Amino acid sequence: MSRSAVIQKLESQQIKSSITPFCVGDTVRVHIRIIEGEKERLQVFTGTVIARKGSGLSETFSVHRVAYGEGMERVFMLHSPRIAKIEVTKEGDVRRSKLYYLRGTSGKKAKVKARFRARRPAATEAVEATQAAE
Numbered sequence: 001m002s003r004s005a006v007i008q009k010l011e012s013q014q015i016k017s018s019i020t021p022f023c024v025g026d027t028v029r030v031h032i033r034i035i036e037g038e039k040e041r042l043q044v045f046t047g048t049v050i051a052r053k054g055s056g057l058s059e060t061f062s063v064h065r066v067a068y069g070e071g072m073e074r075v076f077m078l079h080s081p082r083i084a085k086i087e088v089t090k091e092g093d094v095r096r097s098k099l100y101y102l103r104g105t106s107g108k109k110a111k112v113k114a115r116f117r118a119r120r121p122a123a124t125e126a127v128e129a130t131q132a133a134e
Contacts, residue, residue, distance in 0.1 A: 011057040016079045022061075024049050024099060025092025025112050030063060030076060031084040042084055045074055048092065048112055050099040064102055066110065071103060091115040 030045045047065030059078040092112035
């Protein structure tokens with residue numbers, strides 16, 4: 001068994017099967033498990049997805065929000081066991097794959113248009129196929 005085959009086998013065991021489909025521009029609520037000593041609690045980080053990078057086990061996404069006049073950004077590992085769930089609160093209609101221009105904006109400039117049409121059928125079919133396989 002080659003080294004890359006071993007790595008792929010280990011990665012396939014750790015990849016999450018049920019991930020909520022979301023795109024760049026969507027407003028999401030990321031529920032994160034915080035461990036303090038022996039206690040564990042959930043903390044919610046709400047913001048706009050400004051980037052998705054990578055593939056497989058190392059896929060990441062960046063969430064940007066403005067709180068108390070300060071912009072903050074967090075990068076999450078998509079398949080991390082620390083992420084309890086991801087909720088999509090609002091779908092955004094954007095024409096870019098990376099929304100880094102939102103970093104320096106505030107007020108109406110920082111808004112992303114809402115998407116009112118249905119999601120792409122290919123994405124929903126893929127999710128339904130994985131749920132049926134489980």
